[in-house]
Amino acid sequence: MTSILEKYIEYLPLAGAEDVDGIGEGNTPLVRSSSIGGKSRLYLKMEQLNPTGSFKDRFAALETELMKRQGIRAFIATSSGNTGAALAAYAARRGFRCLLFVNEFTPASKLDQMLVYGAEVFKVKDFGVSNELSAPIFERLQQLADEGSTRLVISAYKYSPDGMEGVKTIAYEIVEQFGGVPDHIFVPVGGGGLLSGIWRGFKDLKARDIVEKMPKINAVQPELNDTVVTAVNENAETAREVFTTTSISGLAVQVDIDASLAVRSVSDSGGRGFLVSDEMVLDTQSSLARKEGVFVEPAGAVSTAGYLRALETGYLREDESAVCILTGHGLKTVLSGPATPARPVKFIQIGDIGIGLLAEH
Ligand SMILES: Cc1ncc(COP(=O)(O)O)c(C=O)c1O
Numbered sequence: 001m002t003s004i005l006e007k008y009i010e011y012l013p014l015a016g017a018e019d020v021d022g023i024g025e026g027n028t029p030l031v032r033s034s035s036i037g038g039k040s041r042l043y044l045k046m047e048q049l050n051p052t053g054s055f056k057d058r059f060a061a062l063e064t065e066l067m068k069r070q071g072i073r074a075f076i077a078t079s080s081g082n083t084g085a086a087l088a089a090y091a092a093r094r095g096f097r098c099l100l101f102v103n104e105f106t107p108a109s110k111l112d113q114m115l116v117y118g119a120e121v122f123k124v125k126d127f128g129v130s131n132e133l134s135a136p137i138f139e140r141l142q143q144l145a146d147e148g149s150t151r152l153v154i155s156a157y158k159y160s161p162d163g164m165e166g167v168k169t170i171a172y173e174i175v176e177q178f179g180g181v182p183d184h185i186f187v188p189v190g191g192g193g194l195l196s197g198i199w200r201g202f203k204d205l206k207a208r209d210i211v212e213k214m215p216k217i218n219a220v221q222p223e224l225n226d227t228v229v230t231a232v233n234e235n236a237e238t239a240r241e242v243f244t245t246t247s248i249s250g251l252a253v254q255v256d257i258d259a260s261l262a263v264r265s266v267s268d269s270g271g272r273g274f275l276v277s278d279e280m281v282l283d284t285q286s287s288l289a290r291k292e293g294v295f296v297e298p299a300g301a302v303s304t305a306g307y308l309r310a311l312e313t314g315y316l317r318e319d320e321s322a323v324c325i326l327t328g329h330g331l332k333t334v335l336s337g338p339a340t341p342a343r344p345v346k347f348i349q350i351g352d353i354g355i356g357l358l359a360e361h
Contacts, residue, residue, distance in 0.1 A: 063163025081110030148358030171201025192262030220306025229273030295330030
């Protein structure tokens with residue numbers, strides 16, 4: 001079996017499908033921490049070991065498998081980095097054309113990865129800077145997708161709900177690997193889709209009486225992108241609007257994409273929210289590398305930083321078990337910030353997003 005999509009097909013919108021194809025996504029190890037959590041029972045879910053180095057492969061594998069079945073052979077997508085790399089790889093595998101629109105802050109290593117897989121990449125001026133500046137860009141991209149009879153792919157339940165169901169498989173694997181339900185799961189939150197998918201996965205298992213209880217699903221965010229954490233801790237129903245200034249690639253998502261869904265998912269599970277500074281995240285990234293031999297990108301260290309906060313505050317007892325979701329590989333941000341990727345990227349403005357782009361070639 002090359003794909004977890006096949007293994008968990010009964011839980012996914014692929015019922016009865018044959019010839020499901022993958023490149024080894026999922027099946028990531030659950031590793032017991034050797035020292036970071038002290039005497040506590042901390043486990044690391046190694047999502048950085050997916051084929052393109054992040055959990056987004058679970059989404060991209062399913063989203064593109066569904067497109068294949070619907071006869072779609074070209075698509076456009078937005079990305080802060082990891083979604084683009086994942087979609088580019090699966091598009092290559094399936095022989096699709098993949099047009100990626102990224103913001104100005106995407107690390108050069110992630111851009112390079114997209115380009116190596118053969119995606120056409122456009123860096124859009126002012127994309128992701130604020131809700132006001134991003135809205136017309138999303139609108140324009142939607143027009144482009146409609147005109148090309150394809151879809152605008154965004155790794156969030158709000159836009160691509162079927163493909164996002166691939167993320168649920170993280171929960172199924174944890175239960176198999178842990179041999180039950182851990183007390184706590186710590187999840188980094190950007191747009192909120194990852195956390196919502198994991199919550200939905202556990203809900204599935206509970207509905208089928210495969211597990212008896214839900215784990216407490218705890219949201220962790222950089223304090224400079226607090227859309228979900230304070231909302232959860234104040235028992236709000238919806239996410240907050242913020243102006244994001246975090247430097248953590250992948251987690252600077254101020255728009256409420258799946259954030260309100262994530263707020264409700266955390267509350268339903270009985271979990272809480274934890275804020276961490278960018279500095280704490282970088283310290284935790286170093287600790288994971290130096291004490292555990294595990295190299296993740298900063299966003300991949302956020303869950304563990306939140307876990308350490310939870311221990312410090314006494315919310316988490318040492319006899320409780322916890323799983324931290326490590327989401328992206330450390331090599332993803334080796335060339336970060338304004339460094340130039342090895343391959344050139346087209347830099348465009350909204351007015352340059354040409355209708356008909358999909359028809360070119
Ligand atoms: C490495 C990494 N971790 C976490 C996230 C957050 O996922 P979500 O936006 O679904 O909350 C992202 C999103 O891009 C990511 O790239």
